[in-house]
Amino acid sequence: MNVQFTDVLIIGIGIAGLMAAECLRSHQNVTIITKSSFQNSNSYRAQGGIAAATQQDDHWAEHFLDTIKAGRFHNEEALTEILVKEGPELISLLEKWNVPFDKNPDGKVSLGREGGHRKSRILHAGGDRTGSKMINALFNRVAGHVTIKEHEMVGDLIVEDGRCRGAWTKLENGEVAVYRAGAVILASGGAAGLYSVHSNDESITGDSIALAYRAGALLSDLEFLQFHPTMLYTQGKSFGLVSEAVRGEGGVLLTDQGDRVMKGIHELEDLAPRDIVARTIHQSINQGRKVFLDVSNVKNFTNRFPTITKQCNLARISLKDGWIPVAPGAHFTMGGAVTDEWGRTTVPGLYAVGEASRTGVHGANRLASNSLLEGVVFSKRTALNILEEPCAAPVSAPNSLDSMQTKSAGWLPDKEEIKEKMTKYAGIVRTPDGLSEAIAWFEEYEKCTPDFGCTIHEMEVLNMLQTAKLIVTSAFMRKESRGGHYRTDFPVSNDREWLKKQIYRRKDYHEQAEAKKTAAGIFA
Structure with missing residues (x-):
C-alpha cells in the first residue's frame, strides 16, 4: 500500500479547493486530490458571476439583507455578515490574480443583476464563463507549487483518536493509496447530482457529505x-x-x-x-x-x-x-458539514469549504452569485486558520486501515434509479408519504460502506445512497416549508416581522458606515 505524507490534504479542485491551496502553498506542503480533472467541477461550469457590494451606491448591509431575505431568514447572521463585508476585498485580490472581469467601454467593471438582488452588483468574466475564468486563473497560480492528483477517488477519511489524519483513495487501475495529513479540507462539492435533472458536473455524487458523515462530523440543513x-x-x-x-x-x-x-x-x-x-x-x-x-x-x-x-x-x-x-x-446544496467562520468542522483536523460546507450563509435558499463568493471568502479564512494554528504534523501512527476487510459491495442499484427516487420523493415539492417511502427504500442499503474491494463506480453509488438517505431523512424531520424545502403539508414560512426589525437595525449600520466614510474623507 502506497503511503504518502503532506501538511494539508485538499479533497476537491473547484473554486474553494483552489483558493485554499493558493493561500497555503507558500507556507505548507499541499496535496489536492480530485476524482476527475480540474475542469470537472461545479465551479468550472458556473455561468453566473460573483456578487459583492463594490460600488459607492451599494453597501454590504444591502447585500446582507438581500442574502438573508433570499435565504428565508434561516441564515447564520454573523457568518453572512463576514461574507458580504469581506467580499469586495476578495474581488480586488482576484483582479490582482488576473481574473478577467468584464469591463464596460469606459474601462469600469461591468455589473449585472440577478434574482433576489435589488442592486446591480454581479461581476462576470467572459460573459457566462465566470467559473472557468476564475478556475483557470487560480489553477495557473497553484500548478507547479502543489501536488495535484487527478483521477483518484477518496474512499474514506482516516480518523484516529478523534482526529482526522488523512484519507485513503482508489486509483483508476484499482491501486489503493493512503495520505497522512496534518489537516484535511473537504472541498468536493454538494449533492444536486443525485437528481435526474441537474446543473452539476457528472462527477458530483454527494461524496463530501458521505465522507463527512462517516467521519463523525456534524451535518445540517441537508433538506435545503x-x-x-x-x-x-x-x-x-x-x-x-x-x-x-x-x-x-x-x-x-x-x-x-x-x-x-x-x-x-x-x-x-x-x-x-x-x-x-x-x-x-x-x-x-x-x-x-x-x-x-x-x-x-x-x-x-x-x-x-x-x-x-x-x-x-x-x-x-x-x-x-x-x-x-x-x-x-437541482442546482445547489445549502447544507453540508457544519463549520465555524474558520472552516472548522466538529472533527478536529477536518475542515470544509464551498458547497461541501454548511457555513449558514445561504440559509434555506442561496442568493444568486453568492456561491463563488463563499468559496473564496471562507477558503481564505480556512487557510489563515491553518497557518495561524498549525495542525498536528502528519504521523505514521498505527494504521487503522490494516484490519479493513476487502469484500464485494454486493448488489447495488444503478445511479439512475437513485436519481429517479430523489426526483420523485425529494424534489421541488415533497409529501410526508413520499419521504417515508424514500427513507424505507434507502434504508435497505444503510450498512453498505466503501472498502478496498470496491470499484470507483461502486464507491460513487455507495456515497449517493448514503447522502440521499441523509437528505430524505432531513426533509422528513423538518416540519415546515422554507426556501428550497417545500412540503405540501406545511405552509411557507415568511417571518416578515423579523425582516422589519433587521431592516431597521441594518439601516443604522448603513448610516454609521456612511458617517465613518464622511469622517475619513474630512481627515484624509
Missing part, C-alpha cells in the same frame, strides 16, 4: 436543495443551465400561450428568489403548460452568453424567435 428555475430542457433531457443573468439582462418567462409566468407572483417578478420561480414554473408544467425563457429583448445575446448559445445549438434550439424551453433542475 436549491432547484435552479431555468435548465435548458427539451426532448426529455437537460442540455445545461440557462444563467439567471439572462433574466437580469431582460429575459422573461412565458408559457406556450405567451402569458407571463411570474406576473403577480412576486414583486420582483422574473428576478424573484430562485425557490419561488422554480416552484411557479414547476406548477405551470404540472398543469400541462410548457415554459420558455424569451430572450428576444436581451441585447447581443450570442456574444453576451456564448456558453448558453452553444447549448442551444447542441439542443437544436433556434434563437431566431428567442424562445428557450426551460424547466427547473
